[in-house]
Amino acid sequence: MATRTSTSLRHAALVLDSLAPLAPARILDIGLVCGRLGLTAHQVREAVAAEEGPRPATATLEAIDIAENVSATHHRATYDRIHFGSAAETLASGAQPWDVIILNTSSACAHPDLVELCLDHADYVLLTGELPRTRVPTGMPARSTHLVRRVVSDARDSEATLLSRANPRRVGELPGADHSLASTRDELDLLLDRAADQSFELGFIKRSRAxxxxxxxxxxxxxxxxxxxxxxxxxxxxxxxxxxxxxxxxxxxxxxxxxxxxxxxxxxxxxxxxxxxxxxxxxxxxxxxxxxxxxxxxxxxxxxxxxxxxxxxxxxxxxxxxxxxxxxxxxxxxxxxxxxxxxxxxxxxxxxxxxAAPGPVTSPPSEVAKPASFTPYQQQFIEAVRKAAPPAIAVTIPRYLGVTSSTANLFEHCYFAPESPVTDPASLTEDDLRRHADVLLACRVNRVVFSGGHETQHRLVQLIRERDPSIRCDVFLHYSYPQFSEDHGWALMKLWIDSARRGEVYSIASDKFGFDRFIKSLGLRGHVLLNRVNGPLLGPPLLPDSPREVGMWLSGTTYRKIPHAMLAALALMPAARLHGAGLCPRAMEVIEYLGLRTAGVQEAQISHDELFPRIRLTHLTMYVTFIECCPMLPLESLHQGVPALTGPNSHLFDDNPFLFERLVVPFPDRAEVIADYAERAIRERGEIVAEFKRYYPEYEARSKRSFEAFLAG
Structure with a gap:
């Protein structure tokens, strides 16, 4: 087990100190709190036994995990028993209430409905988690019919909040209690006496003849x-x-x-x-x-x-x-x-x-409520999803062309939020996001996958789970490690990892081969989804040998996708003519200064509807970039019968020596190497396309297996 930090040690001590005075015989851990803190059932039993007063003969420590095949080995060793399924299912199946239910959340972040549900099935509920860094509304249930004991660690980075509806007096007697119903012991006694008086009064009235x-x-x-x-x-x-x-x-x-x-x-x-x-x-x-x-x-x-x-x-x-x-x-x-x-x-x-709950619904799938806030697109999406009842739907941002292409080829039902590629997702208001959450909830699915990982998608996860905690939410990242150096990229990465640790996000998937292993090393559920392209495989377009038509189709220019080495390579190919889109002003300046021959070059990106016909006007696609997760463009270009050069930064073609040798440029910053690869790929484009047609069904099968494993995980 990894060495615990001082913060986790303090947090673990806080949990044990909260459990010990209660003498619990049966404890249910929702969120694997003890496992994450390195506590074992034996340590919990020792802490309970160390207290004075009546002790249980043995205290059993149980936990809930979503699915059996994702429970880590060390979690299995931590607990006496692990229940598999949702919290609601496990609580409903309990023959007897638990003594204590532990929730992996602070009181500020707790969902009131989940707290109420736990209070229905346990004598005590212990909320424990990291304190939020900003003030947020409390997550306590609206009906505060229980006393609260709140303890915060010395470093003020975690808390334990104890609730009880069944035995509020016991909580009120604990050191450090914060009495929601009475501020002193005398007032608490008076309150309980008053409750007894009211009970007698009600019984007297009910026994009357009238x-x-x-x-x-x-x-x-x-x-x-x-x-x-x-x-x-x-x-x-x-x-x-x-x-x-x-x-x-x-x-x-x-x-x-x-x-x-x-x-x-x-x-x-x-x-x-x-x-x-x-x-x-x-x-x-x-x-x-x-x-x-x-x-x-x-x-x-x-x-x-x-x-x-x-x-x-x-x-x-x-x-x-x-x-x-x-x-x-x-x-x-x-x-x-x-x-x-x-x-x-x-x-x-x-x-x-x-x-949105599973099972038969009150009206046929085609009879969807039509609130004024739903657009025709949203209404059509709801109807299509209800009719198909898929195991999962995906949410993507159409402005991000590669992300959207990846998502739409993997998921049959893909929802655009925002609807238009013109709209910046950062411009979505809270009302906009609530309307999108309404659409997704109206689809009545059990799993929603958020592709791209934008901040607005994280807010959608929160809005959905606030209203239906049973829905699984996953994030599908199109991300690579160098983006840790970006302030915004690193903030997003931490946002989703922390969300997965809190249990808001069920798993983190990526199209970067091997990224799943990195996520799993953090103790989280990780998956790889291998990108693919659906549709027919076309043969090479019939074009004259000269000029050599070369396409360069970018979604923008960043340090990860710099086109200048490729432009310099074109200067080494006198017979080449450039077609392109998504090129930055500096790239356009380089093209003009070097005197490169062009045929339809522009700064603006183009949609896939326009892209594919334009690819068919070329002999070769150049996409030799420095940093990638798994680019869609090489697969899309080869589907159009046009070879595509790519950089050595993804898994593409690493299982096919013929294609790897001809299409994967080993040195993406060396123009002469790119030019040599380009000349060979154009000469051998017939053989390359033929080999890709032979190879692709095998690769597609790998992609589908990765998708099935993701759905099963």
Missing amino acids: YRMAKRFRESSLGLTLARLKPDCVLVEALGESAGAAKGSEVWLLHASGRPDQPSVPWDFVVHDGDWETKAEPRRPHGRCMVTDRAAKLAVRIGPDPELRLLRHPWSGKVRITRTGRSETIDLYHPTGDVLSVYPARTPMLPRQSA
Whole structure:
């Protein structure tokens, strides 16, 4: 195991100090906190046993990892048990609640819904992570019905925040407690005494004859009929039907409130027929919920913007929700388990993020909601994705031509954000990004891959996961190591690595061969995606031998893609004539000064629709650059039947000696070497294109295997 830094040692001590006073027998680690800090189950047990007072015989340390084939060996050795799958699936499958759930996040960055879910399944929740460097809104749940103990390490670089709904008094008694409900011990005792008084008062009222008579009336058919006549009534009809893969027809109503920020109404004030039963559920509002597996009705009078919460699971059936004469039928089936929020006063009643969960949906794929903010392109994309139901969709920035070409050839469904190549992604506002997040959530997919790694894509990851933490988000980087020297490039690299460490990003993929090994060395999931080009392989274009038409197609000039050695090579080829686009002003000046022959040379980039016909006007493409991940242009040019020279900085043709010897220039800064390679490639272009046609199916198969491994990882 790697040596831990002083920061991680302090953080590990902070975690142990927080766990020890709680005497936990069963601990669940979401985010592999202990594994990342170098803690083992044995160390946790020792820390717990060192405290005075009653101790568990053994404390078990469990963890959640997304998939079995990505759990690192040292993580397997760290835990007594590792659950594989999403946090929601694991929590739903727990036969008994955990004593402590550890979340790999600070309180400022925690997602309130995930915290609430953990509080439903554990006596205590421990949030622990690095403190954000800038002030951000707290991630605490809106309903602060628990006491908080907050501890910050000496270096103020990490924190531990302890929450409890089941035992707030115990948390309040711990040293350093910050009482959200009471500032002193006396006030806490007074608060608990007051709660006991209110419990007795409520029980006394419920035992009264007047209350019991009113309750019997509400449960009668007449009470149900009269309730339905009220304008603020919401009618819930269990249809007693199942659909698709559902194993039953159950409907579970967990919560009914007048507004989303209100507690649920008491179940005694829900009017229903005799086919509904009240089921004890200690962790639900008022300790109960309403359940039926038959055709049954209930009505509840609540507020102007009511919220219903319904359980979804494999045995769920259909339910019809009606308010003010408007009805929607919802299929509650879910393959693993989920809680669905329904808003009967809104149109549609289901928010888009709720509809994104797997399983049958409430309307056919072609019937997509058409909010005014969706453009025709966005609407068409949503419909196409829903119809195809792909394992993943990709998001790219069309302004970046090579990145977009790489992405579109690998992923069948590729979403442009922004839509136009003219738009700078940095100009996207927060409202723009939220609209793009709406589109991606409306697609109802389980995995979204962000290609390019722009800052706006990272914000999209956050927006999506805030609303649906079950969606996997990956980043597909087109990146090379020298970019660490760039301030912006290095900042982006750290942004995505830190995001992966926090669990926001599931994996980091790259088209730079071997970059996956670098990512894995950091303890993260890394993948390589080998670029390919779809479409037919064309033969060499029929052109006269002279002049020698040479294309130079760039997406811009940087220190990584400097064209000047190639331009100097053309000066050594008197019979050559240059075609080109994307050349900087200095390159245009060099062309003019050297007196190079040209045929359609410009500074502006050109689209692929224009590029491919122009490639067919040439004998050779020159793309001998200094730094690359894996360039698309050589593959695209060869698909058009035109050989392409490239630099020695990618994996292209390294498994084919014939092509490697003729197309990969070993010295990209030596004009005479480039010129010699160019002359040979033009002379042998027929043989080169023929060999590429023979070789490409093998390479394409490698590319597809890399893509399948990425999806499976």
